[in-house]
Amino acid sequence: MLLEVKNINISFKKENQKTIFGKERQKVVKNVSLSLEKGECLGIIGESGSGKSTLGKSLIGLLKPDNGSVYIDGIDIYNITREQRKKIQQIISIVFQDYTSSANPRFLVKDIIGESLKVLERKIGKKIDRYSKIKELLEIVGLNESFINRYPHELSGGQLQRVCIARAIATEPQFILLDEAISSLDASTQTQIMDLLKELQNKYKLSYIFITHDLPSVTYMCDRVLFFYEGEIVEEVNDIYKLSEVKNLYAKRLLNSILEIKIDDKK
Ligand SMILES: Nc1ncnc2c1ncn2[C@@H]1O[C@H](COP(=O)(O)OP(=O)(O)O)[C@@H](O)[C@H]1O
Numbered sequence: 001m002l003l004e005v006k007n008i009n010i011s012f013k014k015e016n017q018k019t020i021f022g023k024e025r026q027k028v029v030k031n032v033s034l035s036l037e038k039g040e041c042l043g044i045i046g047e048s049g050s051g052k053s054t055l056g057k058s059l060i061g062l063l064k065p066d067n068g069s070v071y072i073d074g075i076d077i078y079n080i081t082r083e084q085r086k087k088i089q090q091i092i093s094i095v096f097q098d099y100t101s102s103a104n105p106r107f108l109v110k111d112i113i114g115e116s117l118k119v120l121e122r123k124i125g126k127k128i129d130r131y132s133k134i135k136e137l138l139e140i141v142g143l144n145e146s147f148i149n150r151y152p153h154e155l156s157g158g159q160l161q162r163v164c165i166a167r168a169i170a171t172e173p174q175f176i177l178l179d180e181a182i183s184s185l186d187a188s189t190q191t192q193i194m195d196l197l198k199e200l201q202n203k204y205k206l207s208y209i210f211i212t213h214d215l216p217s218v219t220y221m222c223d224r225v226l227f228f229y230e231g232e233i234v235e236e237v238n239d240i241y242k243l244s245e246v247k248n249l250y251a252k253r254l255l256n257s258i259l260e261i262k263i264d265d266k267k
């Protein structure tokens with residue numbers, strides 16, 4: 001098992017409390033358990049504000065849950081030595097939705113990817129020819145050498161997301177968290193990026209957690225799906241072809257809204 005999450009809870013201090021000593025907390029993630037096998041793509045779908053990004057952060061070591069545990073490769077990531085932390089960091093990558101905030105706007109493409117190559121050098125314990133590695137990575141994500149000296153604002157949304165994917169795979173991770181990674185793109189670019197992600201997943205035997213509020217992309221990408229509602233897993237669909245059998249009301253509502261859109265398209 002690559003990732004195993006056991007009964008995690010996450011809460012934040014509520015804002016707008018009458019006194020600064022207010023102790024009320026907003027529970028954002030409630031008793032969540034899940035697991036991810038090597039090479040698997042697990043979808044987490046839920047509406048905006050349901051706590052998906054908060055959960056995602058806790059899965060990759062960025063946010064310690066109030067209680068419960070997160071194991072990556074058998075290591076309890078919130079209870080580890082510095083050496084183990086380094087090892088974990090080399091296993092994980094992340095791609096966010098908002099590429100302009102996840103990629104420093106003042107960095108050239110070569111610097112954005114170069115950051116990851118420093119991590120890779122530490123991991124393999126030797127210097128690499130950065131320029132040729134960056135060129136190679138760009139080609140892997142479908143971009144050519146001419147992008148090396150461009151700034152983020154000189155790229156289309158899809159191109160910049162390809163750069164972010166190159167940055168994510170540069171460290172040779174085993175597991176990538178994709179948090180609304182395609183949500184800001186138009187439909188045809190979304191499909192292209194999902195195809196790229198699938199191709200990379202096969203090539204490098206990657207595991208993905210694919211966080212989204214969008215059902216069609218989940219059915220396109222994922223092997224299994226967790227339906228997330230107000231911080232809880234309310235439905236789990238292990239066979240993506242059985243999505244139509246989901247019992248939970250919320251899941252059904254989502255599903256129906258998609259089916260209605262499909263019917264409307266045919267008019
Ligand atoms: N650092 C934080 N401090 C306080 N509240 C937070 C913080 N991060 C997220 N929240 C709250 O947690 C809830 C879930 O947010 P989020 O995980 O971003 O949801 P989603 O990704 O599903 O849209 C929201 O109500 C949000 O305001």
Ligand SMILES: [Mg+2]
Nearest residue numbers: 052053054180
């Ligand atoms: Mg989010």
